[in-house]
Amino acid sequence: MEETRNSITDIWGPRTGYEGPWPIRVDEQLTEPAENWVQSACVLCSNGCGLDIGVKDGRIVGVRGRAQDRVNHGRLGPKGLHGWQANHSPDRLTTPLIRRHGQLQPATWDEAMSLIVDTSKQLIREHTAGALGFYTSGQLFIEDYYTLGVLGKAGLGTPHMDGNTRLCTATAAAALKISFGTDGQPGSYTDLNTTEAVLLVGHNMASQQTVLWARILDRLAGPNPPQLVVIDPRRTYTAEKATVHLAPRVGTNLAVLNGLLHLLIEHDYLHHEFIKAHTVGYAELRQTVEKWTPERVEALSGVPAEQLLAAALIIGTSKTLVSTALQGVYQSMQATAAAVQINNIHLLRGLIGSPGNAILQMNGQPTSQNTRECGADGDLPGFRNWGNPAHIQELATLWNVDPDKIPHWAPPTHAMQIWRYCETGSIKLLWIQATNPAVSMPELARIRRILRQKDLLVVVQDAFLTETAQLADVVLPAALWGEKTGTFTNTDRTVHLSYKAIDPPGEARADLDIFLDYARRMDFRDKDGQPLIKWSTPEEAFEAWKACSKGRPCDYSGLSYAKLTGGSGIQWPCNEQYPDGATHLYTDHEFNTHADYCETYGYDLVTGTEKQPEEYKAQDPKGKAFLKAADYEPPHEEPDEQYPLWFTTGRVVYHFHTRTKTGRAKALHEAAPEGFVQLSAEDAACYGIREGDLVEVTSRRGQATEPARIGGIEPGLVFMPFHYGYWDQDQDPPRAANELTLTEWDPVSKQPHFKYAAVRIRKV
Amino acid sequence: MHLGNYLGLLENSEKQLARAFDKVSRHHQDEPDIEQMCQKLSAWSVRHGGQLQPFLVRYADSRSPEPAAMEKVLFGQPRSGSLALLRDLHDLWLLTNEVKLCWDIIGNAALALRDKELEATCTACEAETKRQLDWLLGRIKQAAPQALVVAA
Numbered sequence: 001m002e003e004t005r006n007s008i009t010d011i012w013g014p015r016t017g018y019e020g021p022w023p024i025r026v027d028e029q030l031t032e033p034a035e036n037w038v039q040s041a042c043v044l045c046s047n048g049c050g051l052d053i054g055v056k057d058g059r060i061v062g063v064r065g066r067a068q069d070r071v072n073h074g075r076l077g078p079k080g081l082h083g084w085q086a087n088h089s090p091d092r093l094t095t096p097l098i099r100r101h102g103q104l105q106p107a108t109w110d111e112a113m114s115l116i117v118d119t120s121k122q123l124i125r126e127h128t129a130g131a132l133g134f135y136t137s138g139q140l141f142i143e144d145y146y147t148l149g150v151l152g153k154a155g156l157g158t159p160h161m162d163g164n165t166r167l168c169t170a171t172a173a174a175a176l177k178i179s180f181g182t183d184g185q186p187g188s189y190t191d192l193n194t195t196e197a198v199l200l201v202g203h204n205m206a207s208q209q210t211v212l213w214a215r216i217l218d219r220l221a222g223p224n225p226p227q228l229v230v231i232d233p234r235r236t237y238t239a240e241k242a243t244v245h246l247a248p249r250v251g252t253n254l255a256v257l258n259g260l261l262h263l264l265i266e267h268d269y270l271h272h273e274f275i276k277a278h279t280v281g282y283a284e285l286r287q288t289v290e291k292w293t294p295e296r297v298e299a300l301s302g303v304p305a306e307q308l309l310a311a312a313l314i315i316g317t318s319k320t321l322v323s324t325a326l327q328g329v330y331q332s333m334q335a336t337a338a339a340v341q342i343n344n345i346h347l348l349r350g351l352i353g354s355p356g357n358a359i360l361q362m363n364g365q366p367t368s369q370n371t372r373e374c375g376a377d378g379d380l381p382g383f384r385n386w387g388n389p390a391h392i393q394e395l396a397t398l399w400n401v402d403p404d405k406i407p408h409w410a411p412p413t414h415a416m417q418i419w420r421y422c423e424t425g426s427i428k429l430l431w432i433q434a435t436n437p438a439v440s441m442p443e444l445a446r447i448r449r450i451l452r453q454k455d456l457l458v459v460v461q462d463a464f465l466t467e468t469a470q471l472a473d474v475v476l477p478a479a480l481w482g483e484k485t486g487t488f489t490n491t492d493r494t495v496h497l498s499y500k501a502i503d504p505p506g507e508a509r510a511d512l513d514i515f516l517d518y519a520r521r522m523d524f525r526d527k528d529g530q531p532l533i534k535w536s537t538p539e540e541a542f543e544a545w546k547a548c549s550k551g552r553p554c555d556y557s558g559l560s561y562a563k564l565t566g567g568s569g570i571q572w573p574c575n576e577q578y579p580d581g582a583t584h585l586y587t588d589h590e591f592n593t594h595a596d597y598c599e600t601y602g603y604d605l606v607t608g609t610e611k612q613p614e615e616y617k618a619q620d621p622k623g624k625a626f627l628k629a630a631d632y633e634p635p636h637e638e639p640d641e642q643y644p645l646w647f648t649t650g651r652v653v654y655h656f657h658t659r660t661k662t663g664r665a666k667a668l669h670e671a672a673p674e675g676f677v678q679l680s681a682e683d684a685a686c687y688g689i690r691e692g693d694l695v696e697v698t699s700r701r702g703q704a705t706e707p708a709r710i711g712g713i714e715p716g717l718v719f720m721p722f723h724y725g726y727w728d729q730d731q732d733p734p735r736a737a738n739e740l741t742l743t744e745w746d747p748v749s750k751q752p753h754f755k756y757a758a759v760r761i762r763k764v
Numbered sequence: 765m766h767l768g769n770y771l772g773l774l775e776n777s778e779k780q781l782a783r784a785f786d787k788v789s790r791h792h793q794d795e796p797d798i799e800q801m802c803q804k805l806s807a808w809s810v811r812h813g814g815q816l817q818p819f820l821v822r823y824a825d826s827r828s829p830e831p832a833a834m835e836k837v838l839f840g841q842p843r844s845g846s847l848a849l850l851r852d853l854h855d856l857w858l859l860t861n862e863v864k865l866c867w868d869i870i871g872n873a874a875l876a877l878r879d880k881e882l883e884a885t886c887t888a889c890e891a892e893t894k895r896q897l898d899w900l901l902g903r904i905k906q907a908a909p910q911a912l913v914v915a916a
C-alpha cells in the first residue's frame with residue numbers, strides 16, 4: 001500500500017511557505033501499483049482537485065493528484081484520497097428495482113423504464129407535464145445536466161425542475177446575479193497566492209475544502225502572510241488561524257456585515273471614483289448601514305465593538321482582498337441579503353476584476369455550478385433570463401421548438417415548492433437523481449411522509465440504496481464517478497474532464513444514458529419532427545452545450561474534450577477572446593447588468609419578489625454593478641422557555657453529502673463514524689453533561705441523539721453535523737440533525753434555513 | 765374639505781389589510797413562505813396605520829359624517845387547498861390595491877396642500893404598498909398554473 005501521508009490524522013499535509021506560484025506536492029493513495037492512469041478530478045467538494053485514477057484489472061486501485069492542475073498543484077485531501085473506495089462497495093445497486101406488494105424487487109431496465117414512461121405519458125394526458133417534477137443533484141456532469149435541462153424544459157415543458165443545489169448554492173447564484181447581473185464568480189483560487197487579506201464568512205474552509213485551506217496555510221507559513229478575518233459562531237480550525245475572529249450570535253450575520261460596511265464608509269476606506277463610475281445604489285446603502293454602529297452591532301450580535309473595528313481596519317486598508325462565503329451565510333436568516341453585503345464590500349473598495357481580488361460565493365457541492373449553468377435547476381441554460389422573451393426565443397431557436405413549450409410564465413419552481421406540490425398531490429411523479437433528500441432536507445419526518453405518499457410515484461436514480469431509495473417506487477442503478485465520462489466545473493469556473501476508468505457494476509448505467517433512454521422512449525420531437533435530443537455520447541452532449549453557452553457569460557465554446565485532455569483544468573469563459581480561459585471576470589469593470597444581457601431584473605431583498613422588466617429597463621444600469629442594501633430582521637424562531645437554546649448545523653472534514661460515498665470509504669468512516677452534539681462548557685455544566693455522554697436534542701419538529709463534544713462553541717448554542725443518516729445505523733434513536741431543522745427558506749434564493757432553530761437538550 | 769374622511773378611509777383600509785394578511789398567514793400555515801411573508805406584510809400595514817395618526821389629528825375637523833370604511837365581503841370562510849390559496853392571494857391583491865389608491869389620492873392632496881410631511885409619508889408608504897402588491901402578484905403567478913391546470 002502506497003500512501004504519501006496519513007491524511008486522516010494529517011489533514012492538510014506538510015507546510016511549504018511560498019511566494020509566487022504555489023509549489024507542487026503530489027499526494028497519492030494506492031492499494032496496489034496501478035497499471036494505467038486515467039485523467040479525472042475529485043467530486044467530493046466544490047474545490048474540484050485535478051487527479052488521476054489508478055486502474056488495475058478493471059478496478060480502481062487508488063488516486064494521485066495532478067501536479068500541473070491549477071486548482072490543487074497535486075495535492076489531495078482526505079476525502080479525495082479515500083472517497084473512491086465507495087465505487088467498490090459491496091452494496092452497490094446493480095439492477096433496477098420496482099416496488100411490488102410493498103417490497104422493492106429486482107426488475108429489468110425495460111420494465112423499469114416502461115413503468116416510468118407509461119406513468120409520465122398518462123400523467124401528461126390527464127394533468128399536463130405540470131404533474132411531473134425533477135429533483136437532481138450537485139454531483140452529475142455537464143452532459144447529464146444539459147440533457148436533463150433540455151428534456152425537461154423543451155421535451156416535457158415542466159417548470160418543476162430543481163436540485164439539491166437549492167440547499168447549497170442557490171444563495172451564491174442569487175447574490176452574484178443581484179450584484180453583477182449574472183451568475184459567475186468574479187475571481188480565482190490563484191488570487192489566494194497574492195492577496196493581502198482574506199475574509200471568510202460562515203465558511204469553515206479548513207474542514208470543507210481542505211486543499212484550498214492548505215493554500216492559505218502555506219501562505220501563512222510564507223514570507224508575506226495574509227491577514228485573516230473569520231466570521232463564524234464556532235471556534236473552528238479556520239477560526240483558530242484568524243487574525244480577527246468574529247463570533248456572532250446565530251441569525252445576526254447581516255447586522256455584522258452592515259456594521260463592517262458602516263465602518264468602511266465612516267473611515268472613508270472607499271474607492272470613490274470606482275463607486276461613481278461603476279456602481280448604482282450607494283446612497284441607499286449608506287443610509288441603511290448608517291445606524292449599524294459598532295455598539296449597536298455588539299448589542300445585537302455579541303461581537304465586541306473593538307473586534308469589529310479591528311476587522312474593518314483589515315478589510316478597509318489591505319490593497320487586495322479575497323472574500324468567501326458558504327453555508328454559514330447561505331443557510332442562515334437573510335441569506336441572500338447577507339451574501340450581497342460581501343459583494344458590496346468589494347464594490348465599495350473597488351477590489352474586483354484584478355489579481356489578488358476575488359469574491360468566492362462558494363458552492364457546497366462539486367458540480368453545482370453546472371446545474372446553474374445548464375438549466376437543471378431553477379435557472380435557464382447559459383444564465384438566460386426567464387423574464388426576457390428574447391432569451392427564451394434564443395433557446396427555442398437552438399432547440400427548434402415553439403417558445404411556449406419552454407416554461408417561462410412564472411419563475412421555475414424551487415425545490416421547497418416542488419416538495420410542497422408533492423405533498424399536496426399536484427406533482428404525481430418525482431424523479432430524484434444522485435441525492436438523498438431523506439437525510440439532507442429539513443424536517444425529515446415530513447420528507448419521509450411525502451416520499452411514502454400513495455399517489456406519488458418516486459423514482460430514484462442512484463448508485464446505492466440510500467435512505468431515499470428505500471422509500472422509492474422505482475430505483476435505477478447509476479454509474480458513479482470513474483465509471484462514466486463527462487465534464488464539471490468547480491467554484492472558480494475551472495472546467496475538468498473526468499474520464500471513465502472502469503465499468504459500472506452489474507447493469508448500472510451512466511446517468512446520461514438513462515436520460516437519453518427516457519427521451520427516446522418519450523419520443524420527444526422538435527418542430528420539424530426530428531428527435532429533440534440529437535446526441536448520444538458525452539462528447540456530443542458537451543458540443544451541444546457549447547453551442548448553448550456561446551455568447552453568454554459562461555461561454556464554453558473554446559473548450560473541447562481534446563483541449564481538456566492531458567493538461568489541467570481550464571476556466572470559463574473560454575472562447576475566441578479567451579482561448580486559455582479567463583482568470584478574472586469584470587477586468588474592465590463592466591458588469592453583466594445590461595437589460596438585454598442580464599440574468600435577472602433584480603429582487604426585493606426583503607420579500608424576494610422579482611422586479612418587472614419595464615422597471616429595470618427604465619433604469620438600465622448598463623454595466624454598472626448594484627450596491628443593494630438590506631436592513632436586519634430577526635429570525636423567525638428564537639429560543640424561548642420551552643426550547644431555550646439555539647441550534648445550528650454544519651459538516652466535518654471526513655464526510656460529504658449524507659455520507660453515501662464517504663461513509664463507505666473505510667478510513668473516512670472510521671475517522672468519523674458518528675455525529676456529535678457540540679456544547680459549550682458552561683451549558684454542559686448546567687445540564688450535567690460530560691464529554692461523550694449521550695445527549696438528546698429536541699426541537700418543535702423532532703429529536704436526535706448523539707454523544708456530547710464539549711467546547712469550541714459559544715454558550716447558548718448547540719451544534720450537530722447534518723449529514724448523518726440511517727443506512728449504516730438504526731433509525732432508533734434518531735440521529736440526523738435534519739430531524740430538527742425548519743421547513744422555511746430565504747425569500748430570494750429559496751435556500752432552506754438549516755442554521756438556526758430553537759431546541760432543548762437533556763442527558764439520556 | 766374631505767381629506768379627513770379620506771384619511772379615515774385609508775386608516776380603515778390599512779387596518780383591514782393588516783387583518784387580512786394576518787388571517788391568510790394563519791389559514792395557510794402549511795405554506796411556510798405564505799405564513800412568514802403575510803405576517804411581515806401585515807406588520808407593514810400596521811405600521812402605516814401608525815404613521816397616519818398625526819395627520820388624522822391634523823385634519824380631524826375636515827371630517828364629514830359619511831361612512832368612513834368600505835367593508836369588504838372578501839374573506840368569508842377560512843379556505844384551504846391550492847385553489848383557496850390562490851383566491852386568498854387574489855383578494856389580498858384587491859384590498860392592497862384599494863390601499864395603494866388611497867395613498868396615491870392623499871399624496872396628491874398633500875401636494876395641493878403643500879403639506880410636505882404628509883407628502884413624504886405618502887411617498888414612503890405607497891412605495892411599501894407597491895412592494896406588497898408586487899409580492900402578491902409574483903406569488904399569484906407562481907401558484908396559478910399549478911392550481912388551475914394541474915391540481916385536482
Ligand code: SF4
Binds near residue numbers: 048075212
Ligand atoms: S479539497 Fe475537495 S476536491 Fe480536493 S481532494 Fe479534498 S474533497 Fe476532493
